Amino acid sequence: MSPEDKRERRRECARAAYAADPEKFRARSRANRLKPGAVERIRDGNRAAYARDPEKYRKLSRESRLKPGAAERHKENAKAWALHNAEYVKALRKANYEKERQTNIEKARAWKKRNPARVLASQRLRASLNREKNRAARKAWEERNPTTALESFKRYRERNRAKIRARLAVSKQGREKRRVLWANQDAILAIYRKAEFMTQTTGRLHVVDHIIPLQGRTVSGLHVETNLRVIEHHENAVKHNAWESPGWQRPGDEAAPVVMPRQGSLF
Numbered sequence: 215m216s217p218e219d220k221r222e223r224r225r226e227c228a229r230a231a232y233a234a235d236p237e238k239f240r241a242r243s244r245a246n247r248l249k250p251g252a253v254e255r256i257r258d259g260n261r262a263a264y265a266r267d268p269e270k271y272r273k274l275s276r277e278s279r280l281k282p283g284a285a286e287r288h289k290e291n292a293k294a295w296a297l298h299n300a301e302y303v304k305a306l307r308k309a310n311y312e313k314e315r316q317t318n319i320e321k322a323r324a325w326k327k328r329n330p331a332r333v334l335a336s337q338r339l340r341a342s343l344n345r346e347k348n349r350a351a352r353k354a355w356e357e358r359n360p361t362t363a364l365e366s367f368k369r370y371r372e373r374n375r376a377k378i379r380a381r382l383a384v385s386k387q388g389r390e391k392r393r394v395l396w397a398n399q400d401a402i403l404a405i406y407r408k409a410e411f412m413t414q415t416t417g418r419l420h421v422v423d424h425i426i427p428l429q430g431r432t433v434s435g436l437h438v439e440t441n442l443r444v445i446e447h448h449e450n451a452v453k454h455n456a457w458e459s460p461g462w463q464r465p466g467d468e469a470a471p472v473v474m475p476r477q478g479s480l481f
Contacts, residue, residue, distance in 0.1 A: 388429040392437045401439035409444045417446040 307441040356363040426435030435441045
């Protein structure tokens with residue numbers, strides 16, 4: 215009996231034993247895969263089998279891809295593998311990108327020109343998700359490059375004069391609507407004089423801040439003496455068009471823990 219005949223006979227015996235009790239061999243296979251070094255041994259065995267007869271496995275692969283639902287299963291398996299090997303995939307993509315860096319950059323630029331709407335939506339999404347991070351990075355850059363930052367601000371104002379004027383007009387109209395006749399003008403004037411006095415005595419710029427902003431997204435205050443306070447300019451700049459009230463609660467939430475609502479910016 216030739217070696218091929220012997221090998222075929224062993225295969226037939228193995229198939230018969232598996233058909234008689236498949237669960238026994240499945241349990242044995244699961245136990246073997248849990249042993250130390252099993253993954254490496256299985257991988258080496260598969261590679262050796264492929265090297266002996268590559269055409270056989272290529273044919274099996276082509277047949278598998280023609281089965282119903284094969285494309286969907288392949289996508290799901292590929293996604294699962296990529297999630298399981300995230301670091302490897304990231305390193306591989308980075309290496310492939312660096313191989314043809316200039317070509318990839320040109321492809322990306324061409325894609326952005328073809329899909330401006332998708333690019334804008336992606337930029338806005340990233341900006342909203344990383345608002346605080348971007349703000350801190352921008353502030354740090356401005357501190358490191360004050361001259362360049364001033365030039366950048368100047369160029370922006372020159373390019374967007376109409377936009378800035380429209381925004382200021384809307385803001386002025388909104389502020390005018392928040393003025394009331396019954397406000398105590400003498401008390402308001404005293405608060406503004408206090409801000410000027412604090413600036414002169416401390417040497418740091420103090421301004422009058424509206425505790426509840428005049429033009430908020432979900433809440434707006436009035437230009438009255440009880441809604442004014444004197445704070446330093448940098449603190450007001452950080453606060454921007456926001457409202458923080460540690461003692462505030464929504465109606466019906468008296469039993470809930472005290473939260474600090476933050477009013478979003480107008481623009």
